[in-house]
Each structure stands twice: as C-alpha cells, then as structure tokens.
Amino acid sequence: MVGPSGAGKSTVARALAEARGLPHYELDAMFWAAGWRRRPEGEFLADVAALDRTAGWIADGQYGAAHPVLEELADTVVWVDPPRSATTARLLRRTLRRLRTREELWNGNRERPGSAVQLLLWAHREFPVVRRTNTALFARMQARAVPCLRLRTPQDIQELLRKEQA
Numbered sequence: 001m002v003g004p005s006g007a008g009k010s011t012v013a014r015a016l017a018e019a020r021g022l023p024h025y026e027l028d029a030m031f032w033a034a035g036w037r038r039r040p041e042g043e044f045l046a047d048v049a050a051l052d053r054t055a056g057w058i059a060d061g062q063y064g065a066a067h068p069v070l071e072e073l074a075d076t077v078v079w080v081d082p083p084r085s086a087t088t089a090r091l092l093r094r095t096l097r098r099l100r101t102r103e104e105l106w107n108g109n110r111e112r113p114g115s116a117v118q119l120l121l122w123a124h125r126e127f128p129v130v131r132r133t134n135t136a137l138f139a140r141m142q143a144r145a146v147p148c149l150r151l152r153t154p155q156d157i158q159e160l161l162r163k164e165q166a
Contacts, residue, residue, distance in 0.1 A: 001013045001016075001059065001060035001077075001078045001080060002060075002062050002078070002080070002137065003080035003081055003082075003124075003130070004123060004127050004128070004130040005062070005091055005123040006080055006087035006088065006090040006092075006123060006127065007064060007081065007087050008064070008080050008082070008157065009060040009080050010026055011062075012080055013026075013060035015067070015166060016160070016161065017058040019164035020058070021160065022056045022057055022058050024057070024060075025051060026059075026060055027059060027060065027063050027066060028061055029106040030044055030047045030048060030106075031044050031061070031063060032106045032107055034108045035108075036109050042066070042138065044063075044066070045065065047071055048066045048069045058125075062130055064133060071137070071140065075146065075147075076146065076147045076148070076149070077138065077141050077147070077148045078151065078160075079104075079138065079148070079151065080157070081150055081151060081158050082127070082153065082154075083152075083154050084124070084127045087123065087127065088123070088124060090121075091119070093122060095111055095119065096159075098110070098116075099112075105119055111166065
C-alpha cells in the first residue's frame, strides 16, 4: 500500500489486514531505528525481502528504495491517493495529536516539535513526487498484470473495506 504522508495508508492497511486475517507491516517500523536513526539500507531491504517468507501480508509505506523488492513480492498494489489538501489536514491533525499525547511510534520514537514542522514541509514538497513515482509504479505493475487499485476518496476506501468485510 503506497501513498503520500497523511493519506491514510497505515489505517487502511491495518483494517484490510484485519479483515483478511493477515499480518500488517509498516515500512516505517522497519526503516526507523531508535532515536530516529535510519537503519542501514541493506538491513532495511533485507527485512522487506523477508516478507516473502510469510504466507500472506499487507505492507504500507512510500519508500522508493523498497519498491524494487516489493514489486517482485506483491500480488496487488493499493495506492491511497486523496487530494493534497486532505493529506495536509490529516497529517497536521495526526502530528498535533502525537505531539500532545507523546504517542510512541516505531522503536521508541516520538514526534518532536522541530521535526514535526520539517515533516509537514517535506510532505507538502514531496506530494507531486509521490504522484509521479506511483504513476510509474502502477504502469510497471499493470504491465505484469498485477492488480492495481487507486483509492482517491473516503468513499473508495469505505467501498474496499465493505467488500473485504462481506
């Protein structure tokens, strides 16, 4: 499951994994070590490649370095792609909530005020890059006859989850 920051990838992936009885993996948890240190790329990609050894799974994250590995493993690609205004609003609410509650994220990490501002600016700047990246990803996967689903609205997401829970 791919999409820009604040799109709702993890929320949708968790719900889909629960509906299907599959494990859910957040690439953020594989990528970030304690203290917001990036894990060495080789270790990160080895963990991503290890997903192939499980019976089925749902992973979410927008890590370009992982795309080649995931492209070989995935049997379906879901792109959560709401408008930038929606992702910005969702990311702002989520970040403020995490700052207020001191919610633990991955490997003991928590949002920090300075990095939260950087995250919001980065997400705004990266939005068109993510769109181009995922358009190309869909083209490659569709050329290999891998099903691709693009969710643009809350109704699209609700419809997918309704079908899965039926």
